[in-house]
Amino acid sequence: MKKPSGHADNKKTGNDDKKAPASKTGYMLWSTSKVAECVGKAPNSAMFDSVTHAYMNQENPKMAMKLNNVLDNITASKRSDNLDSTSLYPGLSYNLAEYFVRTRDLICANVPADVCPPSDCSITLKMFPQFVDGITFGVRTSIDKKHVACQNAQNEMAMAAWKDALTSFKQSPKVASITLERDELQRQFSMFHRMDPLGQLFECSIPREATAFATVSKDYTDSQIQVEDCWRGEKGAAKCLGDALALVGLSVKLDVAGTQDMAGEVAEREAAHEMTSRSCATDPLATFRLLEGDQVELASHGPMFEAAAEEKLATKGPTSTFTSHGPTTDLRNLDEDAAAQEWENSNHLDQLEDTAQQSITREKAAAKMAIHNWLREQRQKTQTAAH
Structure with a gap:
């Protein structure tokens, strides 16, 4: 059995920070506990108390719904009408690995041997910090300061439960685990444009590091996978799947359909209009505003353009304007000089009156210096994270 762990990113499967309390939605966390700093905030529904480990x-x-969904891909004549999940709970202890092993045994007992031999039957389960009431919402703007004391205290409580869960995985001979990571900026932007309220702002230029939950999980899990690598064509998809299956002694040759299922996820989201036409990848210093239909608009070009615009107005008066059109390629895939040139070429000065060439040169120099500095910071953060 393999089971990725890391941070929440998937709207369909993750118990994300924006959802209503579990008791109102049918969601049930693995564990939680009352946090003194969160005044007036009722704990979410959970199976266990994170502090006392009481079975609640x-x-x-x-889980009951997900278990029955497993049967959907099995021919109707070969499967049961539904799985009775009540057998999972009697005598269950505060041990998430035990819960997952019980889940595996229940599923595999209901899968016909000619569909999947019992010796090969493994399942995959996702484990997010939200399952232990952790908060991985991240930041949207530089002035996000709401409920910091509550969030810090809640995450401290959740971290203890997170480590308990990871320890149970590491100690179980029947569980293999993977830390599944995603670029933190892109993860937070994805949550922003799919889940935040209309009008919410998102500043791309704010440094964003991987969550503490994702970082600490590497000390416990058997392997780490960067999900972007799995989206890079047939080789990337095959390697991700192969590395995961190897942990449970299995292997498979990925066919065309399997490759498309993994590597084609981004293309499918684009076709379904679930991707924004502009993002922090195309405008790394911009601030975006959320619109209807999970789309965004450019709210600000970022500090370097604001500074350049202010300089122009100060020297040439209000009749000179400065407009920007973001680059069409992901700047992080280019070297520094090429990225700076792409940024420079994609941002145009619209002159309503003659402007001295010296002023244009200063603005281009400021833009080039800013993008150089931004790229250098991103690479330094990446190198630090790698070590």
Whole structure:
């Protein structure tokens, strides 16, 4: 059995920070506990208390639904009408690995041997910090300061439960685990444009580091996978799947359909209009505003353009304007000089009156210096994270 762990990113499967309390939605966390700093905030529904490890709820409606969804891909004549998940809960201890192994045994017992031999039957489960009531919302703007004391205290409580869960995985001979990571800026932007309220702003230029939950998980899991690598064509998809299956003694040759299922995820989202036409990848210093239909608009070109515009107005008066059109390629895939040139070429000065060439040169120099500095910071953060 393999089971990725890291931070929440998937709207369909993650119990993300924006969802209503579990008792109102059918979601049931693995564990939580009352946090003194979160005044007036009722704890979410959970199976266990994170501090006392008391068994509070012997049910999980979301798990029951997911278990029955597993049968959807099995021919109707060969499967049961539904899986009775009540057998998962009697005598269950505060041990997430035990819960997952029980889940595997229940599923595999209901899968016909000619569909999947019992000796090969493994399942994949996602484990997010939200399952232990962790908060991985991140930051949207440089002035995000709301409920910091509550969030810090709640994450401290959740981190202890997170480590308990990871320890149970590491100690179980029947569980293999993977830390599944995603670029933190892109993860937060994805959550922003799919889940935030209309009008919310997102500043791309704010430094964003991987969550503490994702970082600490590497000390416990058997392997690490960067999800962007899995989206890079047939070789990337095959390697990700192969590395994961190898942990449970399995292997498979990925066919065309399998490759498309993994590597084609981004293309499918684009076709379904779930991707924004502009993002922090195309405008790394911009601030975006969320619109209807999960789309965004440019709210600001970023500090370097604001500074250049202010300089122009100060020297040439209000009749000179400065407009920007973001680059069409992901600047992070280019070297510094090429990225600076791409940024420079994609941002045009619209002159309503003659402007001295010296002024244009200063603005281009400021833009080039800013993008050089930004790229250098990103690479330094990447190198630091790698070590």
